[in-house]
Amino acid sequence: MGKSTHFSGQPLYCQVIKLLDKSTILRLSREYGGEHYVKRFDIWTHLVVMLYAVIMRFDSLREIMSSLQAESRKLCHLGIRLMRKHSINYKF
Structure with missing residues (x-):
């Protein structure tokens, strides 16, 4: 019996990410100026992090x-290459 190509056995987060087309999302974002002032944190990384936050x-x-830093070794396959070493403490 061969392996199924369906989503059985995969985490929910992985299933959601596989439904998205990274190249289309990046193209549309750049076409409509969504990344005009962005230096490092592009729209794909932002989307992946926000979906992770919603699901969790x-x-x-x-x-x-703190959760992303704990999982930092597993983020490369999602296209997240740059993670901050520490969070910034803002004083108001």
């Missing part, structure tokens, strides 16, 4: 950053 039900940036 995070409430704060600190939760997102």
Whole structure:
């Protein structure tokens, strides 16, 4: 019995990311000026991180950053190459 090409056995996050077309998302973002002031954090990375935060039900940036830093070795296959070593503490 061969392996199925369906999504069985894959995490939900992986299934959602596989449904997205990275080249189309990047093309549309650049076409409509969505990355005009962006230096490092492009639209694809932003989308992947925000989907991760929604699926994991995070409430704060600190939760997102600590979780992504803990999983930093597994982020390369998602197209996330640059992760900050520490979070910035803003003083108001």
